Amino acid sequence: MRGLAAAAVIAAGALTLAGCGGSDGSGSGGGEAELSVGSAYIPQPVSDMAAGFLTITNEGDAADRLTSVSSDVAGQVSVHETVDGAMQEVEALDIPAHGSLVLESGGNHLMFEQLKRKPKQGQTVSVELRFAHSDPVTVEIPVKSATYTPKTGH
């Protein structure tokens, strides 16, 4: 059911963006990325930084990249990957065609730094995701308990 709520937000964003007039010149090379965001959550932070997790699904014929992120609650949001248990900032993360980019606990994640307020369980945080090719997507991410872990599908 979380997925439905996120999809509704995306749809609203897409309608707004359609008014800007589709960017021309993107038709070459066959296909475009078709992105949707699901399974998004932020564990209530226990320090002055917060992490965010979500899955970006690409149903299109072209790959895209998550290049930058911003939020109303943070002075800076960076994209991190986890290597050997240590996290490090990355320039961008690939979203393969007909595939997905998964940000999950222990792996890739968003890092909210310079928090302007501490997100509390039950609130939502507005996050804008920007891509190399696709239009930006704004997601309202629910804040879960500090120990929340999503059910895995397997």
Ligand SMILES: [Cu+2]
């Ligand atoms: Cu991090």
